Amino acid sequence: MQLLSSSIGRKIVMAITGLLMILFVVVHLIGNTTIFGWISGGINAYAHHLHAFPPLVWAFRAFMLAAVSIHIWYGIQLTIENRGGRSQPYAVKATQKATFASENMIWTGLLLLCFIIYHLLHFTMKVVPGMALVPDAEGAINVFTMVVSSFQNFFVAFIYVAAMVTLFLHLSHGIQSFFQTMGWSTDRTLPVYVKAGTLVALVLFLGYVAVPLSIFAGILKG
Amino acid sequence: MSDHKTMTLTLIVWRQKNASDPGKFETYTAKNITEHHSFLEMLDCVNEDLILEGREPIVFDHDCREGICGMCSQVINGAPHGGQVRTTVCQLHMRKFKDGDTIYIEPWRARAFPIIKDLIVDRSALDTIIQAGGYTSCHTGGVADGNAILIPKPVADEAMDAAECIGCGACVAGCPNGAAMLFTGAKVSQLALLPQGKTEAAARVTAMTKAMAECGFGNCTNHYECQAACPKGINVKFIARMNREFLKAQFA
Structure with missing residues (x-):
């Protein structure tokens, strides 16, 4: 297929799978904020409803796994292809527009992969030690207690905050890249996408770190 | 021109005999350079000195020297064409440099551009x-009316x-x-x-x-x-x- 034989096509696939992950991350954050209790029953009720229909949960997991896998696969492939694109480095490095985020997408991406694996082992499979797993009468784990007890540990809170810094870097380049790769940007809109993308990445960062920080600071208590 | 101060610069230039030669940097001194010299004219001066000394001049691409042909191709201090906005090397002038500056001059470096010699790459x-x-693709024949479309x-x-x-x-x-x-x-x-x-x-x-x-x-x-x-x-x-x-x- 011509789409996948060209690097432009593979990048369009990366852009679309990346967008799926951005949308996931936005919805995930909205879900997280229920820990502050703005829906009745808080995060426990949210978690209960989210997992109410297991076939849908598993179908969605498979879908996200496919998106994440494709994104990573092409990301690694493009990085390897670009190695040696410049026959040898210049004696003086004088980049004018490239940023730390744009130059390190592969590393922030792979760090996020490590984090996702850790995060799944932590709150989905619940096999990371050091958190309180309190079942209710129906055997469902109390999510609020689990999360609060986890983030009272400095190292766990630190890992999550560090991972969100990584997410911020990845998205600050990734969101504007989406528009450029899809061919939806012009000289007037690209600077807006760059700023808006960084802003969205910043809002996501602040939203996500609000949970571990407010627990670690003792504002949210178990 | 005589009332202008002249500059002396140190050039660190990539020298490479041919595509298979590993190449290396060599250091040269550019003397009696005024702020009115273009970058290529400065290299011309250095080359004249090299020729008089019986040494191999620095080989570089150039043609129109008025910024429209696209032949000049040097990476100066890490920036293609020297980093001045919308300027080719031939239109870069020595007033952008100071007396005593050290300038790195390298060829375009890309896998698709093998080096032919020194600063010349195969584009x-x-x-x-x-x-x-x-x-x-169009048929040749009568000239079409310029405003037909x-x-x-x-x-x-x-x-x-x-x-x-x-x-x-x-x-x-x-x-x-x-x-x-x-x-x-x-x-x-x-x-x-x-x-x-x-x-x-x-x-x-x-x-x-x-x-x-x-x-x-x-x-x-x-x-x-x-x-x-x-x-x-x-x-x-x-x-x-x-x-x-x-x-x-x-x-x-």
């Missing part, structure tokens, strides 16, 4: 991309902005991936914007991007270094337009 890969589709002014202007590309390859030299996306994007766009080029737009973008990959150019990772390096200020919007044309071609 025929760009010609290969043009040969793949950077043209319109009306083109809105903003469209004509945008096509002209893309057509400003002089094919120097600074975008490739500036790209950390050695990609020719800005060059190819400009060439695809200038034709795709105009009615005469629209007919073959899908086949063109497919063929030109294929040739681009086959020539060994890297892929775009949206650093936009190419736009910063371009002496003609070609905007990365033309890369976006090429991406759009590529996507459209998938449904053509």
